Amino acid sequence: MNGGASSREQILERIQRATPGAAASAAALAEDYGALPRAYVRAGRLDADACVELMVHRLREYDAEVVECAAEELPGTIAAQLAASGRRSFVAPPGVPAEWLAAGFDWRIDHGLTAAEIEAAEGVVTAAFCGVADSGTIVLHHSASEGRRVLTLLPDWHLCILRASQVVETLPEYFGRAAGNQGSGDEKAGTRDLGTEGLGNCGHETGRLPRLVTWISGPSATADIEMTRIKGVHGPRFLHVIVVKDRKLGTQGPATQGLSVQ
Amino acid sequence: MAVSAAADRPILDPARARPFPEAALPVLRDPQLRKNVAHAIDVIQGKRARLVAEKADWQALRASASRIKDVALQNLGAYLEEFEARCTAAGGVVHWAADASEARRIILDVLRAEKATEVIKIKTMTSAEIELNPFLEAAGIRAHETDLAEIILQLGEGEPSHIVVPALHVNRSQVREIFARRMGIEDLPDDPEALTAAARRVLRAKFLSVPTAISGANFLIAETGSVVVVESEGNGRMCLTLPRTLITLAGIEKVLPRFRDLEVMLQVLARSATGERMNPYTSLWTGVTAGDGPERFHVVLLDNGRSGILARERERQTLRCIRCAACMNACPVYRQTGGHAYGSVYPGPIGAILTPQLQGLRHAQSLPYASSLCGACYEVCPVKINIPEVLIDLRAQVTDQERQRARRFFDPLYLGLRVAHLVFARAWLFHAAQCLGRVGLRPFTRKDGWIHALPGVGAKWTETRDLRGLPQQTFHAWWAERAKGAK
Numbered sequence: 001m002n003g004g005a006s007s008r009e010q011i012l013e014r015i016q017r018a019t020p021g022a023a024a025s026a027a028a029l030a031e032d033y034g035a036l037p038r039a040y041v042r043a044g045r046l047d048a049d050a051c052v053e054l055m056v057h058r059l060r061e062y063d064a065e066v067v068e069c070a071a072e073e074l075p076g077t078i079a080a081q082l083a084a085s086g087r088r089s090f091v092a093p094p095g096v097p098a099e100w101l102a103a104g105f106d107w108r109i110d111h112g113l114t115a116a117e118i119e120a121a122e123g124v125v126t127a128a129f130c131g132v133a134d135s136g137t138i139v140l141h142h143s144a145s146e147g148r149r150v151l152t153l154l155p156d157w158h159l160c161i162l163r164a165s166q167v168v169e170t171l172p173e174y175f176g177r178a179a180g181n182q183g184s185g186d187e188k189a190g191t192r193d194l195g196t197e198g199l200g201n202c203g204h205e206t207g208r209l210p211r212l213v214t215w216i217s218g219p220s221a222t223a224d225i226e227m228t229r230i231k232g233v234h235g236p237r238f239l240h241v242i243v244v245k246d247r248k249l250g251t252q253g254p255a256t257q258g259l260s261v262q
Numbered sequence: 263m264a265v266s267a268a269a270d271r272p273i274l275d276p277a278r279a280r281p282f283p284e285a286a287l288p289v290l291r292d293p294q295l296r297k298n299v300a301h302a303i304d305v306i307q308g309k310r311a312r313l314v315a316e317k318a319d320w321q322a323l324r325a326s327a328s329r330i331k332d333v334a335l336q337n338l339g340a341y342l343e344e345f346e347a348r349c350t351a352a353g354g355v356v357h358w359a360a361d362a363s364e365a366r367r368i369i370l371d372v373l374r375a376e377k378a379t380e381v382i383k384i385k386t387m388t389s390a391e392i393e394l395n396p397f398l399e400a401a402g403i404r405a406h407e408t409d410l411a412e413i414i415l416q417l418g419e420g421e422p423s424h425i426v427v428p429a430l431h432v433n434r435s436q437v438r439e440i441f442a443r444r445m446g447i448e449d450l451p452d453d454p455e456a457l458t459a460a461a462r463r464v465l466r467a468k469f470l471s472v473p474t475a476i477s478g479a480n481f482l483i484a485e486t487g488s489v490v491v492v493e494s495e496g497n498g499r500m501c502l503t504l505p506r507t508l509i510t511l512a513g514i515e516k517v518l519p520r521f522r523d524l525e526v527m528l529q530v531l532a533r534s535a536t537g538e539r540m541n542p543y544t545s546l547w548t549g550v551t552a553g554d555g556p557e558r559f560h561v562v563l564l565d566n567g568r569s570g571i572l573a574r575e576r577e578r579q580t581l582r583c584i585r586c587a588a589c590m591n592a593c594p595v596y597r598q599t600g601g602h603a604y605g606s607v608y609p610g611p612i613g614a615i616l617t618p619q620l621q622g623l624r625h626a627q628s629l630p631y632a633s634s635l636c637g638a639c640y641e642v643c644p645v646k647i648n649i650p651e652v653l654i655d656l657r658a659q660v661t662d663q664e665r666q667r668a669r670r671f672f673d674p675l676y677l678g679l680r681v682a683h684l685v686f687a688r689a690w691l692f693h694a695a696q697c698l699g700r701v702g703l704r705p706f707t708r709k710d711g712w713i714h715a716l717p718g719v720g721a722k723w724t725e726t727r728d729l730r731g732l733p734q735q736t737f738h739a740w741w742a743e744r745a746k747g748a749k
Contacts (some may be wrong), residue, residue, distance in 0.1 A: 008358040011514065011565045015339040018573035022337045029337055033519055036329050039322040040526065058539070114503055115470055133540035148554040149503045153496065175525040177662065208709075209521050210487050211352070211548040212555075213646065215528070217540035220496035224411040224427060225454035226298075226434050227305035233410060233458055235496025235543060 018111060022066070027172045042176075044133070044169025048247065051133050051169045054160075056243060057135025062218025063231060064239040071246045074161070075099040078125065081240055087122035093151055095144025110151050118150060123157035126237075129210075131167040131243075132174050136216055138162065138241070139174060139238060151261045158236040160216075178210055196240055272421045272602035275393070276621050278299065279605025281628035286603035295431055299423070299600045302430035303591050303726055309537025310588065310642075317533070326526045328646040331582035334484075335572060341484040341517045344561065350486025352549025354559045355495025362392035365564050368510055369394065369476065370401055372560050373489065376507050378403055378474040384491065384498045387425050387585060388511050388564060390607040391620070394476070405476070406468050408497035410461050417444040423601030423609060426535045426587040431516035431600050465497065475501035476555075479512035480529060482561075484518040489561065490549040492531060494541050500585055502545050508556040514563050514580040515572075527625050530644035534586035567620040580615050582645040587612075589639035589649060595632055604629060611639035615652045630656035673718075693736075700732045707731035 017024070044051060051066075059066045069077040079102035082090065089106040091113065094107035101107045108121060118124075127145035128138050138160055140146045152158050180258050220235030231237055272277045289295050314320050335343055346356045359365035373381060381398065383405055395405045395416075407416045411429035415422060417579065419439040422428030429437075438452035441460055449459060477498065481490040489510055491498050502508060518527065524546075527736070531597040532541040550559050571577050590610025592594045601609030606617035606626060614633055618626040630653045665676065685691045706713045712730040715721070723729055735743075 007360045007364060010360055011358050011569060012339050012343070013565070014565070014569035015342070015514070015572060019336055019338060019568050022339060026340075029340055037322075037325050038526075040319040040326055040529075040596065041322075042525075062542075105372060118471065132540075137540050142554060145647050149499065149556075153503060159428065171529055172522075172525040175522045179522060191380075209484075210546070211488075212551055213544075214499070215540065215544040216542065217538070218542050220494070221542050222410045222458060222495045223305075223428055224409070224414070225437055225457055227302050227427070227430075228454040228730050230454050230458045232497035233462055233497065234408075234469070234500055251290040 011037055014139065020226045023098045032242070034114050040172070041170060042172040044173060046133070048164070052164045052243060052245075054169070055131050055133035055136060055167045058133060059218070059241055060186055062136055062239070064136075064218055064241055066241045066243060068131045068243045068245060071244055074242065075102065078159070078161070079104075081242065082123070082125075083121060085157055085159075085238075085240075088224060089121050090123045090125060091118055091121040091151060091155060093127075093145055093147030095146075096127060106184055109146060113151075115150060116155065121155045123159065124151055124155040125159045126152055126161070128162050129175055130165065130174050131162045132171050133167055133169045134171060137171070137174075139178075140214045140216065141178075141210045142214070144199050149212060152214070152216075153235055156232070156236055157238045159240045159242065161242050161244060165247045167243070178213075180208065203205050208244045219220075271419065272423075273605060273686065274390070274421050274496075274602070274607050276606050276617050279626070281392040281448075281630040282599075282603055282605070283628065286599040287630075289600045290598065293526070294433070295600060296526075296598065298431050300597060302365055302424075302427060306427070306537050306591050306635050310533060310591070311537075313533045313537055313539060322332065323526055323530050324585075324644055324646055325529050327584075328579075328582055329646055329739075330518065330523050330526060331584075331645050332579075334517055335515065335578060335581055337519075338514065338517065338572065341519055343515060344484040345482050345487055345517055346563075348485070349549055349561060350487070352487050354487065354549040354561055357560060357562045359562050359564045359566070361566050362564075365392050365511060365538055365566070366394055366397045368396065368562050370403075372507070372509055373398070373403055373474060376474050377684075380404040380406060380409050380472050381474045381476055382406050382468055382472045382501050382505065383412075383475065383494065384427070384477040384501045385412050386476070386511060387422075387607050388477060388478050388513055389574050390422065392511070392564070392566065394511075406472065408465055408501060409493075410458060410469070410495060413461055413465075414440060417441065421602060422607060423586060424590060424610075425585050425608060425610075431602075435722045458636060465500075469497075469500040473506040475505040477501055478509065479510050479516050479561075480531070481524065482512055482517040483521050483524075483546075485516050486548055488521070488546050490524065490544065490546045492528075492541050492544045494536070494543065496543055499543055499545055500549060500629075502503055503555045505556055505558075507558040509560045509565060511562045511563065514565055515570050515583075519734050531584055531586055534588040534642065534644045566620060571619045577619060577652055579647045580612075580619060580652060582647055583612055584645055585612075586644055588642040588644065589647075592638040592642045593633075594636060594638065595634060599632075604632065611649045611653075612647070615647075615649055615656060616657055618660075623656070623663060627660045627663070630654075630660060686735050693738075696732070697737055700734065703732055 022030050056066045078100050080104055089109055091108045093110050126147045129141040130139040142149055218236055219231050219239045220227055220233050221229055221231055222233045225230045322478055349356055357368045359368055398405050414429040414432055414437050423431045428745050434452045434454055437457050438450055441457055442450045445464055479489045479494045485492050532538045571580050589612050593611050596610045604613045608616045614629040619627050633653050635650045637650050685695050706716055711731050711733050716724045
């Protein structure tokens with residue numbers, strides 16, 4: 001852009017003059033960064049059951065509808081949720097398993113749907129990358145089963161399928177998983193096969209940071225008028241979550257919970 | 263209604279705004295406005311206090327958050343270059359703007375290249391700082407604000423009075439009046455639900471049709487070249503995903519070293535800002551992604567006085583700010599005056615230190631004094647900005663600046679201070695002054711030992727509070743007498 005280069009040099013030069021203490025090399029910078037204090041809670045303290053319970057509790061506090069089911073009950077549970085919604089036309093990302101697309105509803109799979117087509121749908125069904133119990137947050141990395149960003153935005157009703165093994169207690173535990181510095185916990189629990197076969201794979205490559213992330217904590221909301229919380233301004237007004245008990249709960253101690261990374 | 267009368271419109275340009283004590287008067291005389299502000303602040307404060315209390319590691323999070331920002335600022339040049347390289351590699355275009363006018367020009371150039379006639383916007387205080395909307399308007403490009411509070415202000419021709427809840431000074435019946443008039447809806451009830459639904463209907467069409475958007479940024483991630491926007495309504499997600507072209511305007515201080523630093527920032531930001539464990543939506547994106555979101559993405563990195571703040575050791579902490587507004591919610595002065603009195607888009611304690619510095623202390627010199635130095639802002643700040651410390655330092659700078667002006671030599675205040683300096687430095691003069699004071703004040707001292715009214719300049723004190731009369735004996739005299747008696 002015109003004049004951009006000179007302003008760039010000018011700003012960087014001003015910054016350089018303003019920061020005589022800046023690290024002289026990449027190694028020194030890494031050392032500065034490595035010395036940062038991180039005394040906050042990183043690894044959760046709850047066992048797997050309590051962690052999922054907290055996740056459900058937090059989601060309900062946000063007015064999200066939550067149901068729990070066993071892995072084999074999932075297709076039936078999805079169908080029941082869709083029926084109870086009173087809606088007919090749904091969109092879904094291309095990566096979701098075929099058995100999620102319950103019969104008796106109008107499905108459009110997002111192989112490049114236009115915004116108007118997505119807008120016309122009454123609801124959307126997707127998988128998720130992770131759930132953070134502490135804040136009741138659902139994290140999407142927008143893989144093939146989680147859908148493009150716009151897919152979970154325009155329809156007024158979002159049904160999100162979350163596996164219990166995807167639920168971590170703390171936000172730092174999510175960041176550990178996202179960085180791929182540790183297993184998702186599934187391998188240790190031996191439930192990976194179960195997870196991928198019927199529940200959709202998040203498609204995340206380990207060791208690489210996500211390019212797109214959306215953290216969702218409850219339905220869209222505003223408190224701009226007299227601090228009164230109103231649900232659903234522009235995003236979906238209704239968030240439904242099915243928590244799939246894909247690991248045998250009650251048998252895992254905190255040791256198999258995601259530990260935070262260093 | 264006051265909001266629509268142009269003459270009453272608050273001035274948020276520090277170069278033109280009146281000094282804080284004058285600008286605060288209209289609010290102090292408007293009980294409705296004060297009620298609106300106090301209500302909003304009480305609600306947020308209560309929620310924040312509850313959620314911070316449940317976080318046992320709150321102080322550790324604050325310590326990490328402030329140090330992460332320190333390391334980022336200390337090495338700002340390296341991290342900005344890293345951000346630029348990664349963002350560019352991911353398909354973004356990075357621009358550098360030394361000041362507001364350059365940023366406006368860059369944005370206009372991009373919009374012209376897109377042949378844009380209108381643009382949708384996510385709430386960004388940085389764009390208000392560079393006065394982008396009126397500039398685009400003059401260039402024939404209509405900017406549509408999409409955040410509910412910003413719509414209220416844009417349609418009502420009002421000005422933001424808070425950085426997180428910009429329309430907190432407007433109540434529901436005022437919003438109803440603005441929407442009914444500007445959206446042409448006759449029978450609009452005044453409950454927030456109906457008002458929000460009205461905004462949703464009007465904006466949906468804009469989101470689906472306007473091909474260019476402008477956003478701010480909460481964080482830039484050097485490690486990945488990603489941008490993060492934190493919001494509640496979903497208007498942000500709309501602007502970030504639906505248009506063909508996205509322009510992000512970000513202050514250079516927004517950069518964080520690594521992706522994982524968000525594990526700290528996202529924990530402290532929503533709790534401090536809105537009293538939520540997490541805000542409804544946080545979006546992160548990296549350059550452009552085929553098939554998902556805009557095809558073209560521009561980032562404008564704005565200096566506009568920030569590198570000057572960076573250069574000053576004590577003031578540098580100002581740049582740690584993550585714009586959560588906890589300081590204004592906690593501030594006893596803001597609570598009384600609301601945001602407009604600060605004459606800047608950044609009100610409250612953070613505004614009192616940020617605005618004069620962004621102006622190179624050429625304007626807004628009254629703001630460092632718009633504080634009782636009680637320290638409540640420092641206590642709640644999630645990145646531990648010692649605002650009182652910076653305020654005091656800025657006061658010293660303002661004073662130094664004033665002293666250098668010749669006309670200040672005969673100013674009564676400076677004259678008085680010079681005399682005081684003369685007297686306090688010499689014991690005999692000090693004792694003489696005490697004697698004089700005792701005798702001089704005696705006629706005004708009532709039987710209860712208090713002075714209730716003084717004439718002249720002294721009235722400035724006694725108009726609002728009483729003054730204790732000088733005791734008839736100084737401590738020195740009493741001590742000397744006591745020692746004599748003991749002998």
